Amino acid sequence: MSSPEKQAALEERMARLGIEEEDLHESFILGSGSGGQKINKTNSCVFLKHLPSGLQTKCQESRSRETNRYLAREALCDAFEGIKRDKATAQKQAIEKARRTNRKRSRRSKQRSVAEKRQLSEKKSLRRTPGQDE
Template sequence: MERSADVPAFKGLRESDLEESFARSSGPGGQNVNKVATAVTLRHRPSGLSVTVQDSRSQGMNRKLARARLAAMLENHEHMLRAARKSEREKARRRASPRPRALKRRILERKRKRSLLKKLRGTVGE
C-alpha cells in the first residue's frame, strides 16, 4: 500500500515490508465504528510481528498509532535478539576457558575444610 501524506514514516519500517488491513472497530464510537473500517492491523512481513489498533474513531489516527507501536515492538524485538546473541557468546567464552589455578586451589581448600568439619561431627572414639 502506498504511504499517504498523513501517515509518517518510522525508523526501521519500510512500507514495502508492511501489510495493512482494515476492519470495523468494536467499542464506543457510535454509528461511525459501525459503518467505517477504522481498526487497523499492521503486519511486518520479515519478522512476522503484527499489531492491531482500534483506539481512535478515525482510520488515519489508528494507522499512525499502529506504525508507532509496530516500530516500538520491532526495536524491542531487535534489542532482545542482540541481548540473546551476546549472552550466547559469553556462555561459549566461559565454557571454553579453563579454571584458573587459584580457583582450583580454593575449591580444594574448601573441600578439605568441609571434610574436616564432617569428621568432627562423628562419634567420639575411645
C-alpha cells in the first residue's frame, strides 16, 4: 500500500494533467503468471481506461490490489505526460523548420549555388553532338 503522501502527490499530478476519477473506468482481472495459486485466485490485476482519451493501462506488478491501483494510475499519468511531451516537441520542430525555410540565404550560399549551376551548364554543353553549334 502506498503512503498517504504518495497518494496525495499522485492525486495532485492527476489534477495537473486533467485526469479525473470520474473519467476512469477501472476493472479488476484475475491475475496470472508466477506467484503460485494465490495469484491465480485473486482479482489483483488492475485494468484502467481513461474514457475521454481512450488511453488504457494494465498493472499486475504486485500481489496487492491497492498497490496495483496506485501503480496503474501512475502509469496512466506517465503515458499522458509522454503524449504531451511528444506534441510539444513536434510543435517546436515545426516552428524551427518553418524558421529555417523562410530564412534568407547567405551571399556565400547564393554564390556557391550559381557556380554549381554554371558548372552543370558547361558539362551539359559538352554533351551536345558536334554539329549543333549555336
